[in-house]
Amino acid sequence: MSAPFENNAIDGEDERGSLNHGTVQIKLGYLLLMANKNLSVISELSLDISQYDLSKYKLGASEELKPDVCAYLKPPVIPDLVIEILSPRQSVSYLIRKINAFFELGTKSCWLVNPSQQIITVYSLPNQRESFN
Numbered sequence: 261m262s263a264p265f266e267n268n269a270i271d272g273e274d275e276r277g278s279l280n281h282g283t284v285q286i287k288l289g290y291l292l293l294m295a296n297k298n299l300s301v302i303s304e305l306s307l308d309i310s311q312y313d314l315s316k317y318k319l320g321a322s323e324e325l326k327p328d329v330c331a332y333l334k335p336p337v338i339p340d341l342v343i344e345i346l347s348p349r350q351s352v353s354y355l356i357r358k359i360n361a362f363f364e365l366g367t368k369s370c371w372l373v374n375p376s377q378q379i380i381t382v383y384s385l386p387n388q389r390e391s392f393n
Contacts, residue, residue: 281328284345284375288329292341300332307338312365317357325361328373338366345373360386 289301306324319325330339342362344355352372359370363386370383381391 280375281345281347284373285328288343288345288373292329292331298333300335301329302332302335303329305330305339307365309361309365314361314364317361317364319354319358319361325358325365327362338362340367341369341371342367343371343373345375348376359383 285303289303292299292301304326306326307330308323309321309325310323314321314325327339327342328345329343331341331343333340339362342359344358346352346355355372359372362370363383368384372381372383373379374381377393379391379393381389383389
């Protein structure tokens with residue numbers, strides 16, 4: 261992930277969205293459902309984090325976190341899988357902090373998708389990852 265993303269990026273949620281971001285969300289959700297029909301796949305679901313202190317991640321959120329895509333084997337607790345899609349205006353460091361917060365909540369796997377570089381980084385633990393392109 262190159263420095264230009266970090267230097268000009270928002271350290272938080274990009275509320276503007278984009279055509280590419282939305283398209284990637286839909287395609288990933290569809291592929292997950294095709295791979296495992298037992299999954300519940302949900303886009304932009306607000307997760308209640310009001311019972312947790314996630315302030316150390318500096319996300320600016322105390323009531324809810326909203327993954328781009330989440331997948332459950334047994335909803336509606338904490339997602340088994342969370343997918344975050346890097347928007348052109350977002351900082352990578354923010355999304356990595358958000359991924360770490362999801363792991364603290366009990367998520368088992370997090371994916372960081374970088375559409376512009378066509379890379380998916382799969383995190384199985386906060387510091388254990390593998391990238392695919």
